[in-house]
Amino acid sequence: MQLSKGQKIPLKENFLTIKFERPSSALEIDVAAFLTQANGKVAGDEDFVFYGNPKHNSGGVTHNDDDSIDIALDKIPRHVEKISLTATIYEAEKRRQSFSMIRNAILKIFGGQNEIATFPLENFTVETAIVLGEVYRYKGSWKFNATGAGFSGGLAALCNNFGIEVKDVAPPPPPEPPKPKINTQREKSSSQREKIKIPPPPTHEETPQPKKVELRKGQKVSLVKKGKELGEIVINLNWSQPPQKTGFFSRFTNKGIDLDLACLFELKDGSIGAIQALGNHFGDLNHPPYIALDGDDRTGAIAAGETIRVNGKYTDRIRRILIYTFIYEGAANWEEAKGVVTVNCPGSPELIVRMDEYGSRKHTCAIALLENVGGTFSVEKVVDFFDDSEQMDHAFDWGLRWTVGRKD
Numbered sequence: 001m002q003l004s005k006g007q008k009i010p011l012k013e014n015f016l017t018i019k020f021e022r023p024s025s026a027l028e029i030d031v032a033a034f035l036t037q038a039n040g041k042v043a044g045d046e047d048f049v050f051y052g053n054p055k056h057n058s059g060g061v062t063h064n065d066d067d068s069i070d071i072a073l074d075k076i077p078r079h080v081e082k083i084s085l086t087a088t089i090y091e092a093e094k095r096r097q098s099f100s101m102i103r104n105a106i107l108k109i110f111g112g113q114n115e116i117a118t119f120p121l122e123n124f125t126v127e128t129a130i131v132l133g134e135v136y137r138y139k140g141s142w143k144f145n146a147t148g149a150g151f152s153g154g155l156a157a158l159c160n161n162f163g164i165e166v167k168d169v170a171p172p173p174p175p176e177p178p179k180p181k182i183n184t185q186r187e188k189s190s191s192q193r194e195k196i197k198i199p200p201p202p203t204h205e206e207t208p209q210p211k212k213v214e215l216r217k218g219q220k221v222s223l224v225k226k227g228k229e230l231g232e233i234v235i236n237l238n239w240s241q242p243p244q245k246t247g248f249f250s251r252f253t254n255k256g257i258d259l260d261l262a263c264l265f266e267l268k269d270g271s272i273g274a275i276q277a278l279g280n281h282f283g284d285l286n287h288p289p290y291i292a293l294d295g296d297d298r299t300g301a302i303a304a305g306e307t308i309r310v311n312g313k314y315t316d317r318i319r320r321i322l323i324y325t326f327i328y329e330g331a332a333n334w335e336e337a338k339g340v341v342t343v344n345c346p347g348s349p350e351l352i353v354r355m356d357e358y359g360s361r362k363h364t365c366a367i368a369l370l371e372n373v374g375g376t377f378s379v380e381k382v383v384d385f386f387d388d389s390e391q392m393d394h395a396f397d398w399g400l401r402w403t404v405g406r407k408d
Contacts, residue, residue, distance in 0.1 A: 020067045035049070040162070217381050229312055233310040235341065261293065320371045326364040355383055
């Protein structure tokens with residue numbers, strides 16, 4: 001079975017091997033696994049399995065030298081809700097490397113000796129680390145989620161997101177260490193690199209971040225934390241009106257497009273809902289759902305457009321957000337509207353999503369999907385069109401009940 005991004009499959013086998021494969025290249029790739037609790041964080045350093053800590057103390061997760069991870073599901077501790085599998089490029093910032101330089105990479109999932117699924121890894125740009133996939137508990141069983149979400153900042157950024165502090169300080173060797181701990185140095189054989197330190201998160205001076213990244217359809221980019229939490233996430237929609245006609249018939253033909261920015265949300269506690277001007281569901285930044293719509297531009301002429309804000313302090317309470325728009329009034333002419341959504345978060349490049357598939361005459365467009373991955377949000381360009389919001393709801397398995405409504 002070949003998986004696509006976001007696809008989930010049940011895992012029937014108890015013993016899994018998940019392997020990252022790529023064509024031969026000069027890039028040095030490291031795979032790792034983070035065993036996280038319900039809050040998306042590890043309980044301690046021992047729940048980070050990588051080259052410096054190759055086997056979890058439970059025996060449930062093992063790091064292998066061939067870029068693969070073995071998982072024995074019956075040995076996973078009860079406090080672990082999810083196993084996030086990652087890949088990072090060693091010294092990516094220093095060497096000016098990213099996953100855009102790798103083509104035809106693939107993740108393979110084996111149950112015992114049998115290959116049960118593959119997941120092509122593609123459409124990356126500036127990312128130096130990837131959350132490849134997630135093995136997670138669901139109603140008493142285990143499932144796999146094909147994630148493919150990218151990060152900047154390499155291994156150190158991933159560690160910080162999953163609750164592990166990485167410092168660029170090599171402690172002096174104690175005469176009699178009390179018990180083994182994950183160190184900040186890499187041990188390799190004589191044919192490989194000597195001891196080196198995990199690089200710290202890059203400074204802006206060392207690795208200038210691009211100011212803007214325009215997403216391709218299906219591409220995912222993760223927002224970068226500054227400190228322990230995300231800042232406010234600002235999601236803006238702008239669109240254009242068709243040229244206005246003059247003359248006697250203009251009163252009948254000059255009916256522009258009224259696009260409404262909206263979102264569906266799902267919280268970690270299972271709560272679901274919609275934020276939209278229709279029905280005056282404008283949300284709340286400081287109380288559930290921690291998402292708010294600023295206002296309603298009915299003309300497309302306001303320079304600020306329409307804006308949804310997400311309170312980054314409560315990222316750990318939000319599971320996913322689907323950003324969408326619908327044509328409240330006017331003909332379904334997306335090419336004339338030239339809709340553009342931007343996602344801004346402090347410390348991250350501005351993400352641009354263009355609604356650039358112009359053939360549809362449907363009235364609702366799912367634009368971008370934000371999913372909680374390791375305590376931050378992965379942003380994916382969707383741009384799929386639907387007859388109405390209810391049809392879109394079914395496509396993304398949200399589960400709301402929809403009724404016809406009008407604005408005041």
